[in-house]
Amino acid sequence: VKAARSSGSILKPFLYALAMDDGLILPQTVIRDVPTYFGSYSPTNADQKFSGLVSAREALVRSLNVPAVRLLNAYGLYSFYRFLQDAGVSTLFRPPDDYGLPLILGGAEVNLWDLAQLFRGLGNYGVFSDLQVLERKDLKRKNSYFSSGKSLISPGACYLVLNILRELKRPGAEYYWQQYQNQWQIAWKTGTSYGQRDAWAVGVSPQWTIAVWVGNFDGEPNPEIKGASCAGPLLFDLFNLLPKDAAKSWFAEPSANLSPVKICLETGFRAGADCPHTTVVEAPMGMKPLKQCPYHKSVFVTSDERYQVCSLCWESGHRHKISLLFYPPDVAQYLRERGQVLASIPPHNPACPGLQAGNPMQIVYPGQNARLWIPRDIDGRFQQVTLRVAHRQPASTIFWYIDNRYLGETKENHVKALTIPAGWHTLEVVDRMGNRDRRRFFVALKKRS
Ligand SMILES: [Zn+2]
Ligand SMILES: [Zn+2]
Structure with missing residues (x-):
């Protein structure tokens, strides 16, 4: 129960809940699911496909990797790491930078005990406390267990995430889901570690929290091991055996902890004056203001x-x-x-x-067909090249591409510093009006003198 194993995707629900409190998303908000580079790291989805834009709800239900990594990058690796520690994950043996953004895809180890504790906290509206082994003498006072915990996620965000986790569209697990959905509802999530060594499934209902791990005790990989197809059915078998109280079939809506927010119907961000269609949805009370539709x-x-x-x-x-x-x-x-x-x-x-x-936008550096000689820093690494663009309208946004690969955007101050490999390259910049400018340039790396 306390052996530490790779977490797979099992930690994603907590990031989505925290990101709601942080004003980054609501379930309806779209997240980019496109090839993305964080330095040399480029996450891919399990099926090697991308969807363009997906809602946060869909990204979590389909357990997509790219939106989760983007979200962790936006929310902050350190903050998420601190949450895991505060919530009682005892197996984070390395500092946050060692895990990096793959932390959210299974880079960190968890054990079954801590996992049950985490999901119990989600079902307990964000109040996290230590699990205890119940002995007979404790049973009389079991209602007092959750009174002394830490509130780390708002009740509203927990409730919205629990509702997402009860949705049915789980690839490969539809059969089991449909078999149980009409009887008893459960919020659940599966995870599979790298190399298919471990499969997790955790479910939480108002009454029960169940955590299942399937794997070889010696850590040998097994192609049969997958969270959804292997640990999932076990989870439901167990859940089905447990006594249930009909009055607690699903989590009560924490109405006092939800407040209405007007969002853009197409993008799920807070509605701005330019959004043609809007709708009102429930959002966690006290969340940071949701970003306006960009x-x-x-x-x-x-x-x-x-x-x-x-x-x-x-x-x-x-x-x-x-x-x-x-x-x-x-x-x-x-x-x-x-x-x-x-x-x-x-x-x-x-x-x-x-x-x-004339064109209001111009690439200032490098010049057309320029040859750039890149010297080394004192520590021996090649220096970065600082690319510069000028725009006549000061508040303009510029989108950058190098060799047809999207680099990012700049506002007001149009400067980008990056390490560029030797050879010919093309820099292209585009603004929102459709103005564009292009330069071809050559990079030569100076040999050690
Ligand atoms: Zn909009
Ligand atoms: Zn005009």
């Missing part, structure tokens, strides 16, 4: 909606405002590569005097 932007267009216009080129009476969904460039590129047709963004009016003044 994807909907209003633009002025000609009456036929063929061109965007600005104060320099619109004719009064011949313009109106429309709201457009601007996908993040890495998502847009990914969806287009998959053959998806995206609503096109109308180009700017070609007769605009603003455009005739």
